[in-house]
Amino acid sequence: MTAFFGRLAVGATWTLTLATLLPPAIPLAVRTPYTSAWSSTASDGTLSSQNPIFWFGQGLGWQGIVVVDGNSFEYMGRSINDLPELSYFNTTIPLEVKFDSQFSNFTFLAGPVLVTASFFSPVTPKDICRSSIPLSYLTTTVQSSDGKPHHIQFYSDVNAQWIGLGSEYDIIKELHTGPASNGTGSGNVTDSPMSWILRPRYPQLFAEANQIPRWGNFSYTTSPKGAEGFSFQSGSATSVRLGFVNNRVLNNDAGSVTRGFGNQEPVYAFAHDMGTVLETSVRYTIGSIQSPNVRYLHKGGLSNLAPWWERCYGGMHDMIRFHYYDFDTVAQLGNQFESQLRTDVNTFFQGGEPPVYRNDQYGQQYEFDPSSAYGYLQPGNATGIAVPFVSEAESYYAIVALSARQVMGAYVFAVPPDATGDAVEPLMFQKEISSNGNINTVDVLYPASPFFLYANPALLKYIFQPLYELQEGGFYPNTYSTHDIGTHFPLATGHVEGADEYMPVENSGNSILMSYAYYKFTGDTAWLTSHYELLKQFAQYLIDYSLVPSAQLSTDDFAGELANQTNLAIKGIVGLQAMSAIARVAGEADDAALFATKATDYYDQWERYAIDPSGRHTLLAYQWRSSWGLLYNVYFDKLLNMGLVRPALYDMQSSWYAAVSQTFGVPLDNRHHYTKSDWEIWTAATCSRTTRRLFVNAVAYWLNETATNLPFGDLYEVVGAGDYPLSIDHFSARPVVGGHFALLALGRTGQLAGATGGDTTGSLFPRNGTEHLPVPEARVTDPPCFDNAILHF
Known part of the structure; x- marks a missing residue:
C-alpha cells in the first residue's frame, strides 16, 4: 500500500513494494x-x-x-x-x-x-x-x-x-x-x-x-x-x-x-x-x-x-x-539495489518475527497509551511489546528505504592529490550535517558504518583513507584517534595542534572496530596490515584508559561529559578484542596474545563494575546505582561474532529495555526522555526478537506520528509529540541513519538478532558460496566473513 496524505493509522495494509508511513x-x-x-x-x-x-x-x-x-x-x-x-x-x-x-x-x-x-x-x-x-x-x-x-x-x-x-x-x-x-x-x-x-x-x-x-x-x-x-x-x-x-x-x-x-x-x-x-x-x-x-x-x-x-x-x-x-x-x-534491499529485509525477518497478538474475547490484550507516555505494555507484568498488529518487516523496510538516500547524501567523492594511473581509488568526505559540520567525523562514521558494511564495504576504506593519512603523515600530535579531519566541511585541513573535540576512548575504539569490520567483510589483509602500527597505537591507549574512562565525551556529546561511562568502556574493551584479531592477521602473535588477555581481563572486571546490584541491567556509569542506558556498543561484538560478551548479558539487557520503553521507544539513558534512532536499531540487533520488534516498530511509529518537520531526525523525544529535544540543535538529514542498516549488516554475516548473540543459522544473504562467521568457539576469530566479491547486486 502507499502512504496517503495525512498520518496513517498504525497497522494499515502494507506491501514491501513501497513504504506506508508518512515521514516528517x-x-x-x-x-x-x-x-x-x-x-x-x-x-x-x-x-x-x-x-x-x-x-x-x-x-x-x-x-x-x-x-x-x-x-x-x-x-x-x-x-x-x-x-x-x-x-x-x-x-x-x-x-x-x-x-x-x-x-x-x-x-x-x-x-x-x-x-x-x-x-x-x-x-x-x-x-x-x-x-x-x-x-x-x-x-x-x-x-x-x-x-x-x-x-x-x-x-x-x-x-x-x-x-x-x-x-x-x-x-x-x-x-x-x-x-x-x-x-x-x-x-x-x-x-x-x-x-x-x-x-x-x-x-x-x-x-x-x-x-x-x-x-x-x-x-x-x-x-x-x-x-x-x-x-x-x-x-x-x-x-x-x-x-x-x-x-x-x-x-x-x-x-x-x-x-x-x-x-x-x-x-x-x-x-x-x-x-x-x-x-x-x-x-x-x-x-x-x-x-x-x-x-x-x-x-x-x-x-x-x-x-x-x-x-x-x-x-x-x-x-x-x-x-x-x-x-x-x-x-x-x-x-537492483532496491530489489536486493526488499529481498534482504524479507529474508532477515522470514520466520523470525515474534507472534503478533490479537484482541481476545475479554478485550484488548495490550495497552498502548501514548497520552500517559507509557510505551508498549502488557497488562499484568508491565513488559514492553511492540505496537500490535504491525509487521516488523514492514516497519523496518520503511525505515531503511527512507534512510538510504540520506546517508549517501552526506558525502562527496574526490580525486586524491597527485593521482596517476588507472588504479587510483577515490577519497570520500563526509559532512557532519546538522550538528557542527566537521568533516569525516569518526564518531559519526561509526553509527553510519552498518550501511557501508551492508551496501559496499569499500566505501569505508575510501572514508578512512584521509583519516589515516592525516595521522600517519604526522599532522596530529596525540596518540589516540583524531575526532575528525577538519572543523568544517569541506576544509579537510586537520588539527595539527591536536585541539579537536576530545573523545579519545570513543574514537580510538571506533577506528579499530570499523577497520576490523572492513577486513572481515572484504578479506582485504593488505589494507588492514598497512595501518597496523597506527591501530596498535590506538589499542595501547585503550589499554591505558578504557576500563575506567575519565570524564570525557562519548559520541553522544550533546549529553555532556561523564566519568566511568559503562557503554564507553565496553567499546574500548571490545576494541581490544578486535585488535587481538587484527594482530593475528598481521602475524603479530605476541601482540595478539597481549590484547586478548587484556580484553578478557577487562571484560570480567567491567561486568563487576557495570551491572546494577539488582542484576536487572547495566549502569550508565559505574558509580551511579540505578542508572541505565542503551548498551549499543556491544553491537560489534555480536556483528563480528567475537564472543567476548556473555550471552546472559544480552538477555538481561533485552529484558530491561522492554521494561522502560516509552511511546516512541526506549530513552537513550535515564537522564533524559530523548533517544537516538540509530542506537535503537543497533541495540535491537543485540536483543531478543520481541524486544527487537519493540525498537523497530517504535522508530516507524515515531516517523509516522512525530511533530518534527525536517528530514529524518535521529535525536528526538520518546514522549509527548516526539519533537526535537529542547536546547539541542535539531538533528536532521544526518548520515548516522546508516545505523538503521544494523540488522541487514548482521544478516550479511549469517546471523539473526537473537538474544544470546549466537543465533547463527547460516548465510541469510548468500553470495556465491562465500564463507561466513561460525558460531564462536573462542573469544576471538579472525577469518574474513566473505571473499572479496562483496555484494553481487
Whole structure:
C-alpha cells in the first residue's frame, strides 16, 4: 500500500513494494550535502501546498505547473498564492505519496488527468562514478484519467536560493545548450539538454552561508525532446509565472532580470508544449556542482581536490549531459539495489518475527497509551511489546528505504592529490550535517558504518583513507584517534595542534572496530596490515584508559561529559578484542596474545563494575546505582561474532529495555526522555526478537506520528509529540541513519538478532558460496566473513 496524505493509522495494509508511513519530510533531490531538497509533511503539508526545503529548513524555489486544455494546475510550490485569483489557475488535489530507497513519487489529480512527480536520487553504492554525480532527477508524467486525449503543457522554474542568493545582482547566469542545439530554444529542434547554470558573482571558495555553498554552480536541465513547442525565460517570479499561466508559453528571453525578493525574485524557467496526448512526460535534472570540492591537507601540502566525477566524465557540461541521458541505465542499477534491499529485509525477518497478538474475547490484550507516555505494555507484568498488529518487516523496510538516500547524501567523492594511473581509488568526505559540520567525523562514521558494511564495504576504506593519512603523515600530535579531519566541511585541513573535540576512548575504539569490520567483510589483509602500527597505537591507549574512562565525551556529546561511562568502556574493551584479531592477521602473535588477555581481563572486571546490584541491567556509569542506558556498543561484538560478551548479558539487557520503553521507544539513558534512532536499531540487533520488534516498530511509529518537520531526525523525544529535544540543535538529514542498516549488516554475516548473540543459522544473504562467521568457539576469530566479491547486486 502507499502512504496517503495525512498520518496513517498504525497497522494499515502494507506491501514491501513501497513504504506506508508518512515521514516528517520526504526526499526530493538528495545527492550531496549541497544537493539536498525535501518536501516537509508537517501540518499536513504537501508538495503542492508549500515550497521544497533545504535540509537546514530554509525554502528552495522549485516550481511545477501542468496545463490541461488551457487550465493550469500547480503541483509543486505555492506560487498560486502570489498571483491574482484566476479561474484557470488552480492547485492540484494530492492523492498519494510513495517512496522506496530510490524514488519519491507524488500523485495528484488535475482536472481530467493524473499528475505524477517522480523524484529519483540514485543509490548505487557499488558504482562509484555514478555515486559521485551531484545531480538528481525529476520526471513529471501526465496520464488521462477519463480515457480522452488532452492538450498538455509543462512549466517549471527554479530560483537562486539554491546558491543562497536572492537578487540578480549577486548572480551570474548562463543558458547552456548542447553542441547539437541551434540555440534558439523554439520548436522541437533538438533533443540536446539545455541547462540554466547559476553561480555567485563573487564566489568564496569553500565558504558557506546558512549551509549553502558560496562557490561552484547550480544546474537545472531539461530537453525539448518530444515537445511540439519548447521555450524558456528568466525574469521576476510574478511576471514569468503569470505570463506563462496567461499565455501558456515563455518568451525565450534569457537576458536581464529585475532585482527583487519574494514574488519579484528572479526565476529561471522552462516550458514544454506536448500537444494533445493520452499520456506524456518531461524530465529535469537538478543539483549543486562544486569543483574543486574539498581542500585537503596531506604530505604534499594543501591541495584543492577535483570531484571524482571529473575523472569519470570530464567537465561539468559533459557530466550534466551524461547524467541526463543515463536515466534508464542508472534506474536499472537503482532498481537492483532496491530489489536486493526488499529481498534482504524479507529474508532477515522470514520466520523470525515474534507472534503478533490479537484482541481476545475479554478485550484488548495490550495497552498502548501514548497520552500517559507509557510505551508498549502488557497488562499484568508491565513488559514492553511492540505496537500490535504491525509487521516488523514492514516497519523496518520503511525505515531503511527512507534512510538510504540520506546517508549517501552526506558525502562527496574526490580525486586524491597527485593521482596517476588507472588504479587510483577515490577519497570520500563526509559532512557532519546538522550538528557542527566537521568533516569525516569518526564518531559519526561509526553509527553510519552498518550501511557501508551492508551496501559496499569499500566505501569505508575510501572514508578512512584521509583519516589515516592525516595521522600517519604526522599532522596530529596525540596518540589516540583524531575526532575528525577538519572543523568544517569541506576544509579537510586537520588539527595539527591536536585541539579537536576530545573523545579519545570513543574514537580510538571506533577506528579499530570499523577497520576490523572492513577486513572481515572484504578479506582485504593488505589494507588492514598497512595501518597496523597506527591501530596498535590506538589499542595501547585503550589499554591505558578504557576500563575506567575519565570524564570525557562519548559520541553522544550533546549529553555532556561523564566519568566511568559503562557503554564507553565496553567499546574500548571490545576494541581490544578486535585488535587481538587484527594482530593475528598481521602475524603479530605476541601482540595478539597481549590484547586478548587484556580484553578478557577487562571484560570480567567491567561486568563487576557495570551491572546494577539488582542484576536487572547495566549502569550508565559505574558509580551511579540505578542508572541505565542503551548498551549499543556491544553491537560489534555480536556483528563480528567475537564472543567476548556473555550471552546472559544480552538477555538481561533485552529484558530491561522492554521494561522502560516509552511511546516512541526506549530513552537513550535515564537522564533524559530523548533517544537516538540509530542506537535503537543497533541495540535491537543485540536483543531478543520481541524486544527487537519493540525498537523497530517504535522508530516507524515515531516517523509516522512525530511533530518534527525536517528530514529524518535521529535525536528526538520518546514522549509527548516526539519533537526535537529542547536546547539541542535539531538533528536532521544526518548520515548516522546508516545505523538503521544494523540488522541487514548482521544478516550479511549469517546471523539473526537473537538474544544470546549466537543465533547463527547460516548465510541469510548468500553470495556465491562465500564463507561466513561460525558460531564462536573462542573469544576471538579472525577469518574474513566473505571473499572479496562483496555484494553481487
